[in-house]
Amino acid sequence: MSxxxxxxxxxxxxxxxxxxxxxxAAIDLYTEALKLDPENHVLYSNRSAAYTKQNMYAEAYDDACKTIDAKPDWAKGYSRKGASLAFMxxxxxAKACYEEGLKYDANNKQLLNGVADCKKHLTGPAGSQPIGNPFTGPGVMDRLSKDPRTKTWLENDxxxxxxxxxLQTDPSKLATSLQDERVLTTLGVLMGIDLNVQMANGDPSSTQNSKVPSSNNPPTPKQNGAAGSQHDSHKKAKTESKAEPDVNLTEAVxxxxxxxxxxxxxxxxxxxxCYTKAFELDSTNISFLTNRAAAYYEKGDQESCRKDCQKAVDxxxxxxxxxxxxxxAFARMGTSYAKDADYKQAIYxxxxxxxxxRTPETLKKRQAAEKAQKEQERLAYIDxxxxxxxxxxxxxCFxxxxxxxxxxxxxxxxxxxPDDAKIYSNRAACYTKLAELALGLKDCDKCIELDPTFIKGYLRRGTILKGMKKYTEAMTAFEKAHELDENNSEAKEGVTSCMMAQRMNRSDPEEVKRQAMANPEIQQIMQDPAMRMILEQMQENPGALQEHLRNPEIASKIQKLLKVGLISIR
Incomplete structure (x- = not known):
């Protein structure tokens, strides 16, 4: 079975x-099939579906991405990827992925339903007045860093x-975070309004939180009594404390x-x-760890590099x-393992x-690691x-x-x-017996490439080419064998039989031309403008032949054309 x-x-x-x-069981079967055909987009798509059934959404997503990489114009790949993203x-x-797939199949029901389903989750129940997540999108952090109301928190808290x-990763937390005055202030900065003032004045849009005091309009003792005054003093002290620069964070940066x-x-x-001291001052900034990992990598301490990467992930x-x-962090860990030639872990x-x-740079590194792993396995297999x-x-068996x-x-x-020329020659003989001439010719070429002095490689190449009725190329192979061993009878017989076959075929000029032009060397000669000009001169003035034959290079080319029957001298 193939x-x-x-x-x-x-x-x-x-x-x-x-x-x-x-x-x-399906995952195991698809995995086994992928070992034999690692570029099969259908197998990746099917395994993605199986992973989804197992609630293994990260694996399903990865296989869906591989499906798209293998066949970018196949709508089902986008359907698989969108589904895995939606499950996460x-x-x-997911919506963007479904919409990308619709570019290739505008009427695909799975993609259309996927877009509609994502819209429901993004906009909320019918009848509501949803807005997009104000904490995501371009320029959010830039706006917060420029507004004095949020700048201090961003820099020091x-x-x-x-x-x-x-709130960026899970907007559903907004409902439970509105009691935090920082959230209201941030929303106001991003939406261009002061929500604290609105809510303190009884804005009907949020009755549940209307009692939250505004930092701009704090409750007076008259409103809340002594308790209110104490609360106001406490909050004022707290706000002033937050406004103070955080020396640790500044020093860490x-x-x-x-x-x-x-x-x-x-x-x-x-x-x-420096990175170690920075992380001691701010243990929430994982860039200190990934930067330190990069330094360990360059230093050659891969174990410390990987430990820092794992800690950054955690x-x-x-x-x-x-x-x-x-x-x-994961990519840097993979690069570290690749440095140690542990390609299995690098790929993981x-x-x-x-x-x-999914970035092109990481994908390229993964592909390089996979290629290196195959080469590593190939070399390890040599015995x-x-x-x-x-x-x-x-x-x-032969x-x-x-x-x-x-x-x-x-x-x-x-x-x-893989460097033993004789084995290729032996396999070429088997292919010849089974009439698989193209495969046999390929093995002969490899044999000759490995050992240009191996006579049997040329003899078998000549025999195969003769069987393919490529007499000119066959004769060249036999002549090369004859050059290596002038007493080789098979080489002599091969040259003679090819010459006889050519003479028989010359009764059909079209067949002669077809066979000759199948030879790449002859093609190159006939496409040379200088040679074409010489041939035209020879046709108009036969005496010009003697002059051109004085040039060894031109003489060699003319002899080759004579040999294949493309030209003749009367």
């Missing part, structure tokens, strides 16, 4: 398993940054900049020391930082990174002793006429010792 047939069989078995509710509550991204990140400068100068020890998950920062962490954020055993087994089995043994021998 690999193609095996892949089809595994895919069908996986489909049956998935339809029967056996999602894990990333509705904005780490909990405020965490609060904003939470300064240390980071010093670390960056040292890193650029390749002073990695100093850079590591801290980032805990405080819910932007997924792009987590993706960066690149995949983790791509699940968080000349086992290659000789397989070659001997192939020879025994003698008994079992050519398919001989090919199998020779192929294994080539994997074990």
């Amino acid at each position: 690999d193609k047939e095996k892949v089809e069989e595994l895919k069908n078995e996986g489909n049956v398993a998935l339809q029967s509710g056996k999602a894990q 509550n990333r509705y904005e991204e 780490p909990s405020y940054r965490t609060l904003i990140q939470d 300064k240390l980071k900049e010093e670390g960056n400068a040292a890193y650029k100068k390749k002073d990695f020890e100093t850079a590591i020391d 801290v980032g998950r805990e405080i819910r930082v932007d997924f792009k920062l987590v993706a960066k 962490y690149f995949d983790k990174s791509l699940t968080e954020q 000349p002793d086992k290659a000789q055993e397989e070659k001997n087994s192939g020879n025994e 003698k008994t006429g079992d050519f398919p089995s001989a090919i199998k043994h020779y192929t294994e021998a080539i994997k074990r010792n």
